[in-house]
Amino acid sequence: MAAPTDDRTSIAPATAGEDGGHGDPFADLPRPHLELDPDAPHVADFYAYGELLTDDERDILRRLRGYLASDVAPVVNEAWEAAEFPEQFRRGFAALDLAGLPYGLSKLSEKPARRVLMGFVHAEIARIDASTNSFFGVQSGLAMGSIDACGTPEQKERWLPPMARMDLIGAFGLTEPHGGSDVAGGMETTARREGDEWVIDGHKRWIGNGTFADVLVIWARDGEAVRGFVVDRETPGVHTAKIEGKTALRITQNADITLEGVRVGEDRRLSGGNGTFADTGGVLRRTRGNASWACVGVQMAAYELALSYAQQRVQFGRPIAGFQMIQDALVQMLGNTTASLGMASRNAQLIDGGGGSDAHSALAKQFCADRMRETVALGRQIVGGNGTILENGIARYFNDAEALYSYEGTREMNTLIVGKKITGHSAFVR
Secondary structure (H helix, E strand, O other): OOOOOOOOOOOOOOOOOOOOOOOOOOOOOOOOOOOOOOOOOOOOOOOOHHHHOOHHHHHHHHHHHHHHHHHHOOOHHHHHHHOOOOHHHHHHHHHHOOOOHHHOOEOOEOOOOOHHHHHHHHHHHHHHOHHHHHHHHHHHHHHHHHHHHHOOHHHHHHHHHHHHOOOOOEEEEOOEOOEOOOHHHHOOOEEEEEOOEEEEEEEEEEEEOOOOOOEEEEEEEEOOEEEEEEEEOOOOOEEEEEOOOOOOOOOOOEEEEEEEEEEEEHHHEOOOOOOOHHHHHHHHHHHHHHHHHHHHHHHHHHHHHHHHHHHHOEEOOEEHHHOHHHHHHHHHHHHHHHHHHHHHHHHHHHHHOOOOOHHHHHHHHHHHHHHHHHHHHHHHHHHHHHHHOHHHOHHHHHHHHHHHHHOOOOHHHHHHHHHHHHHOOOOOOO
């Protein structure tokens, strides 16, 4: 896939003669794309939510946007089609020094970053590519978050700094072949104590970063307790296999993981938690909010691409952007994106203020994912048949949205979390 030209911010279609004078009818087809100037305002941030950030926080985002424009955007379509994770992304994100921001482990800030800033970070990455945001989210959110929430001070010191530097890449092993939404009660992976060691047996599925991670945070049942362990991927008995044939988040390297008699020391057990599923629930409460921001980023991209296309595509003698039904769809997309950005921002503010609950993050994920699904569908509809071609961008966001819709809690599970909060009655299956 050819890299874009230097004039990546123009939305002007090719002009007559750019095909060498041969009258190629395909030379002037619309080329929808995103605004890649790191200093330009987001056209999808209609109510200027970015002004919630401080000048220093905006500088962090500006640097991130510059990297995404120069190093990620030009290669994501090719990587998505090949279902490969570009190794240079790891080095690039290491140089950005973002993974340790939530934990005060970044040179960019002396104290832990606000959730509002981290939300915009996730939205910016997902706006360019949702798979790349998944890589970052698993590292900085799920894996590092588990160690931060459930580890001892010694364990945090051992693993978090090298993970913040991306010297170690992490993965988060909770979901199982027979346990997704019901993994809390149906977890089949077990851990048993044998002297000074723990022996882990079981299987995990859909584990992001699982094929190349250095360390795996594995959750396993020990009788009635649920315990977390930090397991080196090269430990004897650990087997990983890439899940092939995905139609969404193809750059994300999801793995099936088999654990057969895997032995780890007591120092590998995350012993700072309480040994119940509430430990994992605390981690997911943090990352579910991040997932709502990813849904925002995907919507921002879909809106920008659809608007860019509509301004270029000429039918019946004028750009389709001037047609009533196209404008109706664009306004609906912008409204969805704006409402999602507002909810994600307020949820982050609540967490920053010491408030927020599982229900707040669950509602944000449920709502933003719902709106995202509609937004990418409207965008694909505006771009028409051209919207099914990877080169035009919207197809990738359309497909990736289906994965975002399901992970970090399905719509149904998040609905029940909120339903219990507002009614006082649990409707979960017992």
